[in-house]
Amino acid sequence: MRHFAVVGSGPAGFYTAEALERAYGESARIDILDRYPVPYGLIRFGVAPDHQSLKAVAKRYDKVAESAGVDFIGNITIGRDVSVAELLDLYDAVILATGAQHDRKLGIPGEDLPGVVGSAEFVGWYNGHPDFADLDPPLGGPHAAVIGAGNVALDCARILSKTRHEFEGSDIVGHALGALDRSAIRTVTILGRRGPHQVAMTPKELGELGHLEDAVPVIEPGDFPPIDADEALDPGLRKSVSLLRGFAALEPTKAKRIVFDFFARPVAIEGDGKAERIIVERTALDESGAARGTGDTYAVPATLVITAIGYSTSPIADVAFEDGKFVNDRGRIADRLFAVGWARRGPTGTIGTNRPDGYEVADQVAAAMPPGSSSDRAGAAGLKRLLEDRGVLPTDYDDWRRIEEHEGGRARPGSPREKLVRPEDWFGVLGR
Numbered sequence: 151m152r153h154f155a156v157v158g159s160g161p162a163g164f165y166t167a168e169a170l171e172r173a174y175g176e177s178a179r180i181d182i183l184d185r186y187p188v189p190y191g192l193i194r195f196g197v198a199p200d201h202q203s204l205k206a207v208a209k210r211y212d213k214v215a216e217s218a219g220v221d222f223i224g225n226i227t228i229g230r231d232v233s234v235a236e237l238l239d240l241y242d243a244v245i246l247a248t249g250a251q252h253d254r255k256l257g258i259p260g261e262d263l264p265g266v267v268g269s270a271e272f273v274g275w276y277n278g279h280p281d282f283a284d285l286d287p288p289l290g291g292p293h294a295a296v297i298g299a300g301n302v303a304l305d306c307a308r309i310l311s312k313t314r315h316e317f318e319g320s321d322i323v324g325h326a327l328g329a330l331d332r333s334a335i336r337t338v339t340i341l342g343r344r345g346p347h348q349v350a351m352t353p354k355e356l357g358e359l360g361h362l363e364d365a366v367p368v369i370e371p372g373d374f375p376p377i378d379a380d381e382a383l384d385p386g387l388r389k390s391v392s393l394l395r396g397f398a399a400l401e402p403t404k405a406k407r408i409v410f411d412f413f414a415r416p417v418a419i420e421g422d423g424k425a426e427r428i429i430v431e432r433t434a435l436d437e438s439g440a441a442r443g444t445g446d447t448y449a450v451p452a453t454l455v456i457t458a459i460g461y462s463t464s465p466i467a468d469v470a471f472e473d474g475k476f477v478n479d480r481g482r483i484a485d486r487l488f489a490v491g492w493a494r495r496g497p498t499g500t501i502g503t504n505r506p507d508g509y510e511v512a513d514q515v516a517a518a519m520p521p522g523s524s525s526d527r528a529g530a531a532g533l534k535r536l537l538e539d540r541g542v543l544p545t546d547y548d549d550w551r552r553i554e555e556h557e558g559g560r561a562r563p564g565s566p567r568e569k570l571v572r573p574e575d576w577f578g579v580l581g582r
């Protein structure tokens with residue numbers, strides 16, 4: 151028998167467990183460990199609640215969790231409750247699938263003012279992430295701004311602009327739905343350092359902005375290069391640019407506006423004890439396509455500022471770390487230690503991009519320890535003894551299901567998780 155520990159239960163963790171399960175069958179036990187008692191990482195706490203078809207990928211992961219060789223062990227933080235070295239003693243291989251949960255910082259004055267929140271916090275708030283349930287973003291002013299030119303920025307702008315009615319069928323948490331319903335925000339400005347040809351926004355996410363009940367996208371037609379230049383773009387980006395060109399022709403007739411402010415680099419956030427405006431410098435592209443400041447500045451009003459400029463992984467003691475991710479060669483960090491997903495590649499790609507990572511690492515593990523071979527490592531039994539000695543209460547698959555049932559979301563697919571279970575209440579719900 152072989153014992154494998156997959157640390158992190160997001161897409162990368164589940165694809166890796168699936169690949170190991172397929173390779174080893176009954177000759178291995180695979181434990182998926184997570185710091186939360188509920189799994190799925192950003193599928194649960196990142197992907198927008200009005201994108202239910204994407205969240206449905208969790209059904210595939212459910213099958214993995216239910217397979218005989220796989221266990222889920224929650225409420226255990228690697229690097230705090232147990233070290234990687236200890237896991238390597240207990241398991242034949244350890245695969246870090248811990249994602250990238252920290253917002254990258256802008257590095258400009260005023261970034262720490264109240265009213266400035268990272269997208270991980272804001273997205274976590276509307277998705278019921280236990281760490282951000284109390285965020286209480288300021289929604290009382292007419293102006294908000296989102297800094298960034300990718301899909302996360304679009305998610306934030308869309309969620310701020312939707313009507314209560316448009317959240318039907320989503321699983322947005324009750325506290326966010328109520329607060330957004332009372333929101334006074336009428337203009338959301340999306341600030342991008344470069345132009346429409348440089349966006350990292352995909353056509354599906356952009357297309358949604360054209361069909362909002364109460365909000366309309368607004369773009370300066372002068373921000374676009376001549377239309378012939380679109381021909382040189384990759385097909386996906388060309389489609390995005392064509393949607394943006396369509397937005398530039400729309401009349402802003404609805405109550406709310408989502409304003410795309412291109413060639414705009416934030417240089418400071420100002421306000422009297424809280425965010426009130428962003429000072430922005432106009433940019434122009436140089437020959438290499440980089441944004442260069444022109445020296446012209448102006449103010450964009452915003453009492454809520456969301457930064458959506460990327461994420462970095464949390465370092466773990468004694469694991470080599472550089473540029474926001476674990477140092478690895480095709481997933482291998484050290485002997486028997488691997489990384490997959492965002493912890494391996496950084497925060498890029500879609501949910502599906504994590505699948506090849508998991509399969510590639512499983513192949514490397516299987517090449518080093520052929521299925522059918524065995525070792526005398528203690529696996530989960532040893533881990534549980536260690537946790538007991540340290541007073542850490544691990545949770546299991548049944549606990550996860552009971553928390554979800556209590557929250558109501560999974561019990562009623564597509565409905566808000568009204569009864570979000572906060573970390574302090576997890577064990578109350580579980581009757582411990």
Ligand SMILES: Cc1cc2nc3c(=O)[nH]c(=O)nc-3n(C[C@H](O)[C@H](O)[C@H](O)COP(=O)(O)OP(=O)(O)OC[C@H]3O[C@@H](n4cnc5c(N)ncnc54)[C@H](O)[C@@H]3O)c2cc1C
Nearest residue numbers: 158160161162185191192196227228248249491492500501
């Ligand atoms: C706001 C947002 C929206 C997105 N929307 C889409 C979309 O619409 N479509 C799409 O294809 N992709 C989307 N993505 C990308 C997608 O979510 C990622 O590709 C994917 O989640 C990365 O998977 P992962 O397993 O590497 O990390 P994660 O999903 O972050 O999973 C990491 C897991 O590790 C656990 N963990 C972390 N540290 C520890 C530790 N020390 N000990 C134990 N456990 C730990 C975490 O609790 C978490 O469960 C979105 C991303 C974001 C941020």
